[in-house]
Amino acid sequence: MAGPLSGVRIVEMGGIGPGPFAAMMLADSGADILRIERPGANPNESSSMMRNRRRVTVDVKSPDGLEAIKRLVAEADGLIEGFRPGAMERLGLGPDVLLQLNPKLVYGRMTGWGQTGPYASAAGHDINYIAISGALHAVGRRGAAPVAPPALIGDFGGGGMMLAFSMCAALLNAAKTGKGEVIDCAMSDGSGVLMTAFHEGLARGSWIDERGANVVDSGAHYYDAYETADGAFVSIGAIEPQFYATLRKLTGLDADPAFEAQNDRGQWPALKDKVAALFKTKTRAEWCDLLEYTDACFAPVLSLTEAPEHPHAKARGSFVTVDGVAQPAPAPRYAHAQLDTPRACEQVALQDAHWRR
Template sequence: MSFDRGASSGRGPLHGVRVVELAGLAPAPFGCMILADLGADVVLVDRPGGTGPAGPLQRGRRLVTLDLKSDEGRAGLLGLIAKADVLVEGYRPGVAERLGFGPAECEKINLRLVYARMTGWGQDGPLARAAGHDIDYIAISGALEPLGRPGERPHAPINLLGDFAGGGMLLAVGILSALLERAGSGRGQVVDAAMVDGSSLLMTFLHGFLADGRWPGGRGRNVLDGGAPFYDTYEASDGGYLAVGSLEPQFYAALLKGLELDAEADLPGQFDVKGWPELRRRFTERFRTRTRDEWAAIFAPLDACVSPVLSLTEAPAHPHNRARNAFVEVDGVTQPAPAPRFARTPPGIPAPLRSATVPEILTSWT
């Protein structure tokens, strides 16, 4: 697979960037996967027996096994850090310092090092050393409360908002920003990436709505949270689902045409909130008259913003995803391809996790 639109190296735009990743859970590995996908040379450092089966989040790395509680293990790590551009750690605040490779120690051997820290609560604050998971971070940031149906409890959207979007993705953005700044200053810095901060940042759009009076509140009662019948999901006759996002008038008109409701004069207006229950009833009844794929075929030529809801196994086979090579196979596992795409320096297909030694890494980094 190639994303080439012209002459390319095939090595990705981050080729030449050296990253040391201390093994951790989902957020930091996802951020480092992004860096590896884009061409960075990422070395994953794990304790003996600590990795288990390699998965998609570990793709594109070389694996070095070190006991960081031993003098020999710490010496090996510090040797890598001395030649690295980036160090990524996801320990609780103070753990890296206690083990002997905190920011102050690393700065002494590599003034240019970007020291990236991935935590749930951040490096300071009352909760900094508390335990937590994605659902806790998005609860405190305000990202969880709006999610769900009216009268029901908030519904966690898997662990996407905290771990990945607000965590690993913002970690990668922070690292890239620090590398860009270093090009001018010549110095690295500490990046404090916290999932509570990142998931809060994701809610900026809704804070704007709230300030403008366009988010009256009440879970599942607003335009973008399933409250509007023209921005929701509907069940088809075969148990499949359709996603409807017909916000603008022209898309809404196409929705009514596809549903054959455009000629019904007694249909409530699109933004007649009092009429939304009736609209939803009619949409629900109509969608249940055909299968998901039959509706997908009906709406294919219409610009109505109506799409079939695909499963994880169905998505790679969708014609659009296939045309864009949006999925690749790595070590026998089908998974999303690197993103975004680059015209001159596209990344190649990620390699599976592979073992190496500290001397091998250092030799390749000379």
């Protein structure tokens, strides 16, 4: 694989959600990743997130399987696992064992609650992890119940991306010092880190600890999604005064002096009603003709089917098709390092499971 992580070798213990996502990010950037699958695992499970790597079926409870994994780990740079605390230890593959075998190993552990704490052994999912971190409280309309978002905040943002980042940081340190690391990556912790700016705002008095009452959480009339005449939706995010002025000018809202009170929170509900009524006067396509590619901070709200077809996505090659499945292309881009075109996960036999040279 081409990319800035070319030459980095990582064992991925098969799992779902944030672990495979972290491995996908590392593999997209060139890491050589071998995914260990349990016998009977569904080969199509999370196939998009399993791109750019090889997988091998191993019975980790058998002596031969255990030795095969240890052989791979002995020459690896890292390992990713997403089991409950204690599961890898019971298999004989805990960090104490594997770091004795390979002192430079970066051992990445992905869980919902972390390796320690009162919740550590409890089951959970994204909604639970972001609930306890304070993130879920902030998602939703004013005066309404919290809204469960797609598993972006806990699983993929606070979990998978956090693990990929920490793996890279620890790999850099291991290369410098020769000392490996054990990473305790918890989605409850990571989703809390994603809320750092809002904790700062709360401390300074610029953020209200209430859903839908702030600028960037649908409280403001100039930062929200609005329905159009054809039942579609558009988004506006004209926070800065110059962008707000552009939005008003292009939509005709500059004729209404009420909109001069941009940041008067008391006026937001009434102004929002006016903006909602305005956007229902045209179709999404008509609003795009008027506002796209301007400084009004506007974009149509696209479905998963529509997003790959947008001109901006096509111009940047933001989506690719791998093994017949349309999916986002690797990101971010590098100025010098060239990334390979994503490929489907390759099944290999245990006797062929070795590191590329």
